[in-house]
Amino acid sequence: MRDPSVSRNTAGRLSPIRRTSDLRRLRDEEFDVLVIGGGVTGAGAAVDAASRGLKVALVEARDFAAGTSSRSSKLIHGGLRYLEQLELHLVHEALTERGLLATRLAPHLVRPVPIMVPLPAANPAKRVWQRGYYGLGVAAYDVFAGVFGGGRGMPLHRHLSRNGARHLFPSLQADKISGAIRYYDGQVDDARLVVNLARTAAAQGAAVVTSARVTGFVREARQVVGVRVKDLEAPGSPEFEVRAKTVVAATGVWSDDMSAMLRDVGLRPGLRVRASKGVHLVVPRSAITGEAGLILRTATSVLFVLPWGGHWIIGTTDTDWQLDRSHPAASARDIRYLLDQVNEVLDRPLTTDDIEGVYAGLRPLLSGEADSTSKLSREHAVVEPMLGLLLVAGGKYTTYRVMAADVIDRTVRRLGGPARESRTDQLPLLGADGYAAAWRDRQDMARRHGVTTGVVEHLLERYGTLTVHLLAMMAADPELAVPLDGAPEYLAAEVAYAALAEGALHLDDVLTRRTRISIETAHRGAETAEHAARVMGAVLGWDETVRRREVEHYQARVTAERESQTMPDDLAADAARVGAPDVRGLTADRRAVLLEADL
Ligand SMILES: Cc1cc2nc3c(=O)[nH]c(=O)nc-3n(C[C@H](O)[C@H](O)[C@H](O)COP(=O)(O)OP(=O)(O)OC[C@H]3O[C@@H](n4cnc5c(N)ncnc54)[C@H](O)[C@@H]3O)c2cc1C
Helix, strand or coil: CCCCCCCHHHHCCECHHHHHHHHHHHHHCEEEEEEECCCHHHHHHHHHHHHCCCCEEEECCCCCCCCHHHCCCCEECCCHHHHHCCCHHHHHHHHHHHHHHHHHHCCCCEEEEEEEEEEECCCHHHHHHHHHHHHHHHHHHHHHCCCCCHHHCCCCCEEEEHHHHHHHCCCECHHHEEEEEEEEEEEECHHHHHHHHHHHHHHCCCEEECCEEEEEEEEECCEEEEEEEEECCCCCCCCEEEEEEEEEECCHHHHHHHHHCCHHHCCCCCCCEEEEEEEEEEEEHHHCCCCCEEEEECCCCEEEEEEECCEEEEECCCEECCCCCCCCCCCHHHHHHHHHHHHCCECCCCCHHHCCEEEEEEEEEECCCCCCHHHCCCCEEEEEEEECEEEEEECCHHHHHHHHHHHHHHHHHHHCCCCCCCCHHHCCCCCCCCHHHHHHCHHHHHHHHCCCHHHHHHHHHHHHHHHHHHHHHHHHCHHHHCEECCEEEEEHHHHHHHHHHECCCCHHHHHHHHCCHHHHCCCCCCCCHHHHHHHHHHHHCCCHHHHHHHHHHHHHHHHHHHHHCCCCCHHHHHHHHCCCCCHHHHHHHHHHHHHHHHC
């Protein structure tokens, strides 16, 4: 449990020293609950358990949100289309979560984004029907969110005429629409919210360690009593055991791997997860003129065109994926599909030259009988395949807190002792406390710290009230106040802070997840790598060899990704992408080679 004399923010600082001490805790202590997986579900479960007063450990094989949780459409949403499928309880649940996140838990990270539902051009009778049908759906969406509740966190919807729609989105082909409805959903930097959750768990006393891969379960008789862990930052060191009264596996598309670790006992996992790939494109804001996002119906699903800072995010696809789950690759076919879909409605067609970034993620879908992945359930499940082990999977990002509460409810029941209710609906994440006031006073804050209001706004929307720490770092070291080479919207201080307080261990962590430079620049971070490595290396004590290795790895990754995106299909794209392995594996391999060379 956290020492009350230590401030919450300090206690939530995931520094290199903290990693060393948390690793020691993993070896020495027995935990009430050990969570495997630092995606949104696992990090959320760690927050839930720690805030109930349990002794918690969270281990992640790579980096926070390195799996699906950094590769979503970045919407905190009820799912307008689930309304159409009459899955009303799911919509209501998700909209409640949306309201909580936007108003209380993470207002610094979750913001309203306007989205337009264009009404296709049609004869007058069909036009009336369409407006009635979609209008009713969007109105119901607002009602489910609580029209009169202060906790809704989003403005209400509005009907737009054809001219109104054209005014809001000039790039829409005028003859394709008869009008539109504008509604709001939440938008989030998905990777940043996960880091924030992990830090919030750490602030509540959890031991939180990344680059810590679980390789097996420790069992006594027919009960799981812990896990075996490999520290990927110390490849020469032996695996070690971590003891826990309950193990929670929140491993998304890797859930079946967890079940496979128990294969020798002949247990049925009770839950199977299959992966469906979703690809997104990122294009500059100037490529499309519009003040709102778009949601478009496609033959199999929906397509979003969403404003994202100085960019647009366009996605997504929905296809079965059985290849490398760590680095799902987008093929030229995926990219062509997305361009074709969006070009159906844009007045200036986008081409591959417009693309700045591409990313692919894998939906962890609970296996069902349906033969099309888009029909599989997005709902989650919690199962206990063996005493002491709970698996939680499925669901969606928006409802991570519900999944977390469900699995920790089960954990608490297992542990016995006092009833402990989930309190996470009352627990603002780090940086959320006092955010509204900080935002109101941002001009004063800028004046006080001698920076522009733009800089303060950028930081507030990424760090909330923790912004003061970054401003202090910039004041102490002017080299941290400069923009990053090749990505001037980010500051050097953000890279230093990522290594100092946000658990970033590799250049990839910083360029891909703490910042989104890898998808927001046409060079995909290649022109930022040197500068970022210098700043990061100064915090982490990298020598020239390590610095060079990190930059080389990052450049190799960019090259492999680019190549994969020219390949005609998944198989060829995957083969090209695996040419640049994960930096964590690379660290291990290279060090092993160096050790052998020394001998
Ligand atoms: C294209 C796409 C778009 C989406 N858009 C949205 C959206 O807009 N809104 C929404 O609400 N949801 C969306 N989703 C769904 C949402 O992103 C996922 O449901 C959610 O991120 C899953 O999180 P998770 O924590 O369960 O899995 P993950 O984020 O994949 O986390 C699992 C973690 O477990 C770790 N792990 C695996 N094996 C081990 C091991 N042996 N030891 C230690 N760690 C291990 C992995 O490294 C990984 O970090 C989208 C999904 C996709 C693919």
